[in-house]
Amino acid sequence: MCYYDNYQYACRDWKWGNFRMHCQKEYRTGETCGMKMIFQTVPLNEKCTQCEKIEKKKRRRQKALDDIARWERDGGKLQASIEKARDDVRALEAEITAMIAEKDRRYATIGNTRRAA
Structure with a gap:
């Protein structure tokens, strides 16, 4: 459950953004566990x-x-x-x-x- 930014478009659609933080499950440097959690949601004014x-x-x-x-x-x-x-x-x-x-x-x-x- 590593943390990523989440971009939310004006049309309610979304996409994953940049990697932000490792979770407690992943101990290897530079690796992610594969599960994505939202670190922060960034609203965008444009449509997808x-x-x-x-x-x-x-x-x-x-x-x-x-x-x-x-x-x-x-x-x-x-x-x-x-x-x-x-x-x-x-x-x-x-x-x-x-x-x-x-x-x-x-x-x-x-x-x-x-x-x-």
């Missing part, structure tokens, strides 16, 4: 990379939806472009849903390990 990727995909999806609406208002002459944009929106929605589900699964796993300990 996963959230930034999700937001980027949401912006791309919104731009495609805006393009579709604009092309349909202009008379729907660009049918191939509209269909391609709709396919892109469906693909982006699937990717966003998968990324959010992965993030939620990670939080559920952490919550289960905390309850079991």
